[in-house]
Amino acid sequence: MEDVASHLNRRIADRVRELRAASGLSLDGLAAKSGVSRSTISLVERGETSPTAVVLEKLAGGLGVMLASLFDAPAAAARSSGGPLARREDQPQWRDPASGYLRRNVSPPGAPQPMQIVEVHFPPGGRVAFENGGRDAIVHQQVWLLEGAMDVSVGDERYRLREGDCLAMQLDRPTMFHNPTREPARYAVVIASQPPAKP
Template sequence: MKQDDEVDPIDARLAARLASLRAERGWSLGELADRSGVSRSTLSRAERGEISPTASLLNRLCTVHGRTMSQLLSEVEAAPAQVVRADEQTVWTDAASGFVRRSVSPPQAGLRAEIVEGRLEAGADLAYDRPPVPGLEQHIWILEGTLSITVQEAVQTLRAGDCVRFRLWGPTRFHCPGPEPVRYALVVVEP
């Protein structure tokens, strides 16, 4: 949300899309809460646009709806384009965790790969309890700073120029030990 209590247009469209996804399945808030592990009140507030969902919350909802975060966010953007200029790329911020996510690839339904730019402030810690899509392939290339990433209990510390790839089957954790922020390119490939 913006500081003056005005709802960000992306957050408003995201809230509406979350509500429509639940409605498409005919689920009550209680059913979605049971499936996602997110409280009914939090789900209700997210669907009404009263809160800007955190990355962790969106990950849980993406898991239940069988989408990647990029797919969900692309569903609230305008019509797909072949080229998206840097100043037109969708940027989503999770202020609670210090995570900034830029959708670099032009959104396009049906394509399996996408590029995302991630930024974490020094000291930021972002944990996901499960992948949005089991078996999702990720490649992370560090552009600036240092990132400690935990995948299936294996910890890798990556610095500028380093790259790691893996498939997601369980929890992951992204931590920026600092002292500078970390900026990385993330290539996501659906199974």
């Protein structure tokens, strides 16, 4: 598992560096846009740290992409291996070092579509909070609870999800996921983005 985590940290490092370069941002520029310190970004880009989900969400917001995009292979590798099919064994899995939740990017990274599917295994008592700010695009998300129970807070609203429930939200407010039970939870997330409406 350590080799897999190390490989994924290197992939995240390459991807963040690539997206930052494509955006024309310096380390200081990305730090200003994301709220993540320059030194932390530098560590992430060198693959010398295991960033938390909260840090990655802030970086994704600063780069104008969805969190799931940070786990994609760099563009050149994605072009050579991309296509409409993602085999189960090729879908990257990543564990958040802070909350312990395990996420798997299900969608094919090379498919030119506006939605992504992620599967999450959330441990008992686990909690993670995202600020969800900074993107130019409008991001919609639906959470479909497959097993267990979850509390999801979206801004000031709080929802208790039970098995089979599906919650639709727009990622424009702080969001918190919490498993209040002693059993693991598993859910699917469908994320879609659209450009902002023109004035």
